[in-house]
Ligand SMILES: CC(=O)[C@@H](O)[C@H](O)COP(=O)(O)O
């Protein structure tokens with residue numbers, strides 16, 4: 001079965017809502033690892049809406065599993081990655097106005113440029129993963145640019161409204177995974193996975209790691225609320 005990369009972006013989303021110091025994603029990463037996370041994933045967005053440069057720098061020093069840095073394939077981000085040296089980089093598409101990453105990165109349309117970016121990072125010892133839709137042309141292009149991994153975008157599967165369309169999207173992921181492995185790529189997946197829809201994706205043959213964030217942080221808020229309120233009552237009483 002695949003390992004679990006815990007995406008802690010939305011711990012930082014809560015912090016940035018107040019521009020304060022809590023909750024600290026660095027502390028969240030420690031707790032996630034203590035609970036069994038196999039890796040920590042953060043997306044340093046160009047607009048810095050959640051994760052900040054300081055977080056990535058500190059995580060580089062504290063993460064004991066592996067640190068996966070999701071980023072746009074820009075000069076600024078490549079320079080940051082080369083400086084911080086995460087355990088691997090996942091190149092993702094970014095649009096400033098989007099609520100979350102909407103589709104996969106277009107590799108086929110920019111093979112020459114992305115070959116250079118992949119080569120720059122991998123020559124510095126940072127394996128590259130490409131966050132793509134499970135589409136034949138994108139998988140073939142990912143092999144062409146010599147990335148070590150792809151991460152299949154599971155958003156369409158996660159958002160499917162009925163069983164038939166979910167099964168159809170699952171089969172797209174299964175075929176994509178098969179094709180990628182046959183092309184020499186290693187395969188991860190993620191986006192929109194939840195406690196309810198994760199198992200069929202985890203069961204795909206050859207799947208190595210699932211990156212999951214929003215559902216875990218959402219659950220943490222709810223399962224932790226009772227204790228947090230109790231502790232505040234005690235603090236008010238001076239205990
Ligand atoms: C690339 C990806 O699927 C996730 O890491 C996602 O981008 C999380 O960050 P946002 O919620 O800011 O989109």
Ligand SMILES: NCC(=O)COP(=O)(O)O
Nearest residue numbers: 007190191192211213214
């Ligand atoms: N790359 C996907 C990821 O890191 C987590 O996405 P989500 O679970 O927050 O939707």
